[in-house]
Amino acid sequence: xxxxxxxxxxxxxxxxxxxxxxxxxxxxxxxxxxxxxxxxxxxxxxxxxxxxxxxxxxxxxxxxxxxxxxxxxxxxxxxxxxxxxxxxxxxxxxxxxxxxxxxxxxxxxxxxxxxxxxxxxxxxxxxxxxxxxxxxxxxxxxxxxxxxxxxxxxxxxxxxxxxxxxxxxxxxxxxxxxxxxxxxxxxxxxxxxxxxxxxxxxxxxxxxxxxxxxxxxxxxxxxxxxxxxxxxxxxxxxxxxxxxxxxxxxxxxxxxxxxxxxxxxxxxxxxxxxxxxxxxxxxxxxxxxxxxxxxxxxxxxxxxxxxxxxxxxxxxxxxxxxxxxxxxxxxxxxxxxx
Amino acid sequence: xxxxxxxxxxxxxxxxxxxxxxxxxxxxxxxxxxxxxxxxxxxxxxxxxxxxxxxxxxxxxxxxxxxxxxxxxxxxxxxxxxxxxxxxxxxxxxxxxxxxxxxxxxxxxxxxxxxxxxxxxxxxxxxxxxxxxxxxxxxxxxxxxxxxxxxxxxxxxxxxxxxxxxxxxxxxxxxxxxxxxxxxxxxxxxxxxxxxxxxxxxxxxxxxxxxxxxxxxxxxxxxxxxxxxxxxxxxxxxxxxxxxxxxxxxxxxxxxxx
Numbered sequence: 001x002x003x004x005x006x007x008x009x010x011x012x013x014x015x016x017x018x019x020x021x022x023x024x025x026x027x028x029x030x031x032x033x034x035x036x037x038x039x040x041x042x043x044x045x046x047x048x049x050x051x052x053x054x055x056x057x058x059x060x061x062x063x064x065x066x067x068x069x070x071x072x073x074x075x076x077x078x079x080x081x082x083x084x085x086x087x088x089x090x091x092x093x094x095x096x097x098x099x100x101x102x103x104x105x106x107x108x109x110x111x112x113x114x115x116x117x118x119x120x121x122x123x124x125x126x127x128x129x130x131x132x133x134x135x136x137x138x139x140x141x142x143x144x145x146x147x148x149x150x151x152x153x154x155x156x157x158x159x160x161x162x163x164x165x166x167x168x169x170x171x172x173x174x175x176x177x178x179x180x181x182x183x184x185x186x187x188x189x190x191x192x193x194x195x196x197x198x199x200x201x202x203x204x205x206x207x208x209x210x211x212x213x214x215x216x217x218x219x220x221x222x223x224x225x226x227x228x229x230x231x232x233x234x235x236x237x238x239x240x241x242x243x244x245x246x247x248x249x250x251x252x253x254x255x256x257x258x259x260x261x262x263x264x265x266x267x268x269x270x271x272x273x274x275x276x277x278x279x280x281x282x283x284x285x286x287x288x289x290x291x292x293x294x295x296x297x298x299x300x301x302x303x304x305x306x307x308x309x310x311x312x313x314x315x316x317x318x319x320x321x322x323x324x325x326x327x328x329x330x331x332x333x334x335x336x337x338x
Numbered sequence: 339x340x341x342x343x344x345x346x347x348x349x350x351x352x353x354x355x356x357x358x359x360x361x362x363x364x365x366x367x368x369x370x371x372x373x374x375x376x377x378x379x380x381x382x383x384x385x386x387x388x389x390x391x392x393x394x395x396x397x398x399x400x401x402x403x404x405x406x407x408x409x410x411x412x413x414x415x416x417x418x419x420x421x422x423x424x425x426x427x428x429x430x431x432x433x434x435x436x437x438x439x440x441x442x443x444x445x446x447x448x449x450x451x452x453x454x455x456x457x458x459x460x461x462x463x464x465x466x467x468x469x470x471x472x473x474x475x476x477x478x479x480x481x482x483x484x485x486x487x488x489x490x491x492x493x494x495x496x497x498x499x500x501x502x503x504x505x506x507x508x509x510x511x512x513x514x515x516x517x518x519x520x521x522x523x524x525x526x527x528x529x530x531x532x533x534x535x536x537x538x539x540x541x542x543x544x545x546x547x548x549x550x551x552x553x554x555x556x557x558x559x560x561x562x563x564x565x566x567x568x569x570x571x572x573x574x575x576x577x578x579x580x581x582x583x584x585x586x587x588x589x590x591x592x593x594x595x596x
Contacts, residue, residue, distance in 0.1 A: 217436075217439060217442070217448070218439075220428070220436060221439055223428065224433070224436070228419065230388075230389055230408060231387060231389070231412065231417040231419070232412055232437065232439045232440060232489075233411065233412025233413070233439050233440030235408045273427070277427065277428075277429075278427035278428050279428065279432055
């Protein structure tokens with residue numbers, strides 16, 4: 001019974017958040033109507049009425065993308081916090097998100113794209129730069145401080161973020177009329193998402209998320225320290241590299257679709273940890289669900305709070321995240337002093 | 339079982355820390371690695387456990403440890419180290435369960451059929467059955483060290499490396515831990531190699547000894563032959579036995595102030 005509840009309750013909450021996300025907005029659509037529109041669409045009937053059009057072609061793809069991006073970012077945060085044994089690790093604090101943005105912006109401004117995958121230029125560049133930033137920051141912090149302490153990694157991540165942001169500004173200055181689409185990447189918004197975006201996010205989440213979930217026991221072992229994990233039989237380098245690649249790809253995909261949405265990955269795993277405990281076999285799943293719910297609700301706020309205008313969701317998450325970051329940082333400092 | 343170490347040398351950032359150490363250990367033996375500070379004792383254990391780069395060769399029953407996969411190595415060789423990362427939030431049982439990691443098989447959903455049984459036995463052996471649901475952060479230092487001992491017991495290796503296992507433990511827990519280890523050693527073809535600072539403990543529990551000084555081996559073999567008064571005096575450059583006797587003498591004359 002308890003086991004069942006443990007699965008059913010998050011699923012029900014996620015479903016409720018999704019219903020709220022597609023229903024609420026400048027045009028309110030009741031849950032009953034939402035269901036009938038969805039079932040009609042699933043039966044293959046053409047959308048009839050303005051509500052059906054709004055729901056099916058605007059809100060549903062957006063909410064799906066938001067939920068998938070929330071789940072992905074939160075999962076990445078949880079995995080990195082486990083891997084680096086660092087409560088402040090996340091795509092945004094480690095500079096991965098800004099690195100990915102830089103890649104996306106370079107691709108947009110100068111039309112840089114890999115020859116083997118021209119239409120995926122922005123995405124491929126975002127992924128590549130996400131991975132390169134992660135490798136750069138980790139190797140730099142290793143060179144400066146062999147014990148890979150919390151402080152040095154975060155410091156380098158923040159410095160790298162600033163560096164990447166100035167590079168983006170520099171590129172923007174020379175970008176001419178492409179300025180508008182570039183600004184989008186630096187703010188983070190999922191408005192105008194399509195079903196194609198949702199599909200790409202879904203595939204990325206299934207593949208990379210699957211890899212990360214598979215490594216839950218290894219992440220548990222890492223919590224004792226890397227050397228201890230090796231003593232237990234964990235192939236430390238291989239696991240680390242695989243997890244970092246999966247995280248970079250997932251964050252790269254998220255950034256290429258939604259821009260930099262910071263702090264979801266930092267805050268939500270901590271919330272999830274309070275409910276699920278530190279065991280990664282439960283924590284990773286809990287982080288995904290809570291990340292999805294959180295971002296769906298935040299996105300709802302961002303598009304309704306100053307209606308008919310819309311705030312980029314990244315702005316809202318950053319506002320919430322900045323406060324949460326301070327609280328978390330204080331707590332980790334306090335924990336070490338005690 | 340036969341563990342051989344041949345001409346093992348380690349340099350850390352350019353400085354030689356361990357020079358040409360060789361010895362052969364067999365099942366049932368308890369090796370005590372001892373020597374003054376900076377002798378390279380911990381480095382020796384880390385080289386055998388392959389967490390530091392080394393020159394030379396280590397073999398177990400003729401198989402080179404260097405070429406083993408991590409998982410295979412962990413099934414043969416366990417390590418109980420002195421300092422552990424902050425496993426704060428996890429429970430005792432979760433930590434002990436991690437010991438079975440290398441026993442899990444299967445690519446997508448690794449499973450270990452013996453996990454439940456082994457974890458129960460290890461918890462019982464270390465006297466932790468009552469504490470199984472407690473969080474690591476809520477335990478005392480002695481209890482925590484027992485959890486890590488239970489973890490290596492669950493791991494069930496044939497060779498166990500211990501790095502100052504009783505450091506920071508009070509007398510009662512020291513005694514408890516050494517008795518547990520002796521019991522573990524007696525349960526089959528097993529080998530213990532431990533770094534110890536306390537020479538009395540080394541002499542009481544060890545069968546063999548390796549004496550190191552500034553990275554060089556001063557002797558390796560049966561304990562009585564290696565830890566002679568002359569060798570100890572040379573290693574520490576003081577009258578070791580005399581000092582230990584004067585410490586022990588305090589207990590024979592009641593009321594004396596040391």
